[in-house]
Amino acid sequence: MLYEGDPLGYRSTITLIPQLENRMRRLIWIRVRRRVVITALRWWRAYFALAFARRFAFASIPFFIIITLAIWHFRGAIHVPKTGTDAWIDIFLGTVLLAIVPFAMAAYGGHIAAESIPEPKRRRKVKLMFWGACVLGVLFAFVQQYRAVNQDAETKSKTGQVEGAILGQLQSLHEQGPILTPEQVEANRRENILAMLRGEYILQHDNVSAGIIEGTEALPSDWVDVRLKDLREQWTVAESPRKASQPAEQKSYISWSGAPSFGRMKLGGDAHFQVGDLFGFNVDYINKGPNAVEVTSQCQSVFVEPDDSAEAEKRVVTEFKNFCAAWVKVQPHGKSTMTPGLALWVSAFAPEQSSAEPTFPRPIRRITQDDLDKLKSAREFAFVVAEINYIDNGKNRQLRMCSWLQPPADPPGIWHYCGIFN
Known part of the structure; x- marks a missing residue:
């Protein structure tokens, strides 16, 4: 192919040279493969011609050597348990001594005996039967040796486990105290x-x-x-x-006594929120258990959110944690003891303004008519979050709660636990 502007065909020659080289390589490789196949077929024919002559025993030696080398090469793919000696050497020695030598001698004797058969086809068939039986016998002997090595290893493993158990019992008998x-x-x-x-x-x-x-x-x-x-x-x-067994540790724990309650319920009368009331709820808790506990800190607050979604819960909990961390620094809580069965309550209030970094003093939010309308129409949700840290039997324990009030927010209210912080 001549390119435009290349009258002498220089570029065409440069393009054709790699193609010719690739074609020559393919032709050479085809001839080499054909030669290898023809040579292998000739060797195979010569091998079988030797196999059915009187020197069959010598012709069978390369056959067994090839099989042995193949098994040795792929021995990594065959699972053999680890023992004190090389298990493969034991397998091959057992196969050679118990199978290859006696079976080869027996097959060779049958081969010699078959020479007296005058009919060629029948003579060849008898020889094949003898040598086929020899090969099958060697294979079965190899499988038997392999199974014997595995079974011996399994028996040794069981014996070792039993010996370890017996020695452990003897050791425990030796170490136990004299007075029982x-x-x-x-x-x-x-x-x-x-x-x-x-x-x-x-x-x-x-x-x-x-x-x-x-x-x-x-x-x-x-x-x-x-x-x-x-x-x-x-x-x-x-x-x-x-x-x-050691007696079970008797635990005492603080638990919440029901859901949060409206502030006016402690005073009796109408418990509904009124305009001007502090925006808060009461949280009751009790010590359940046989022992007294020491309350080390407690924190509670009310938050107002426009919805009750999971994102709102995360915002409330994050703001509550920031509030508690700041509150402990400003107003540290001394230890107080709660005796078994003692029931207490604490008030939680909403701040006048929510902030990621609370400041103190913290003004308390008061109920407005807008709050009452939004609480009834599900445009505003009240969240109560509380946490109590206490010590029981020398171990630090924690009680947490996060609940929100379902509209229309009428006393005593329908409260739901948050998906987190409980």
Whole structure:
């Protein structure tokens, strides 16, 4: 192909040279592959010609060598358990001594005996049967050696687990104190019997779970009861005494006594909000438990939001945390003791203006007619958030609450927990 402005065809020659080179490479590669295939077929034909001659035994040696090398090359893909010695050497030595040598000699004897058969096709068929049986025998012997190595490793593993359990029992018997009550002696004796039965169960059964081997899973009760009866024991697994457990820690905790309440409900009479009332609610809590607790700090507040969405809840909780952090610095709370069953209440108020960084003193918001209308028409929602920190049995504990009032906000009100901070 000549390009415009290239009368001598220089650019055309430059373009064709790589194409010619690629074509020559493909032709050479095709000839090389064809030569390799023809040579391999010739070798294969010569090998089979030698195989069915009287020197078949010598021709079979490369066959077994190739199979052995292939298995050795792919030994990483075959799972063999780790033992003290190289398991592959044991497998190959066992296969050679128990299979390859005797089977090859037997097949060679059959091969020689088949030479006396006058009919060529029948003679060849008999030879193939002898040598095919030899190959199958070697393969089956290899599988048998492989299974034997795996089974031996599994038996050693079980024996090691049982030995470890027995040594652990002996060590515990050696380390236990010299003075034991009769109940403790009997409990230890039964535990030792169960440990011995665990080892017996592992040795007698296949596919034992890891929990039984490690001692974290109980043995089948039916089997254990039968073995205990055989040992002439007068107890069963259900009657086996357990080690005395430590008495459970008795916890005392503070909990909320119902939902927040309107401020006027404590005074009696009409509990509805009135214009000019402080925008707040009362929160009741009680100490439930047998012990007294120490209240270290408490914080509560009311927030007014235009909706009850999850975003509003997040804003309320974030502003409450900022308020409490600032409140503790300005007005630190001394420890106060709450005796069991003591019920108290505290008032939470809304600030006159919400702020991410609260300042003190904090003016309290008062109810307006606009607030009453918005609370009834779901254009305004009141959130009550409170937190109490206290100490019970030397441990710091915390009680939190976040609730919002459902319109129309009539006493006693329908309160809902927030999705967070509870």
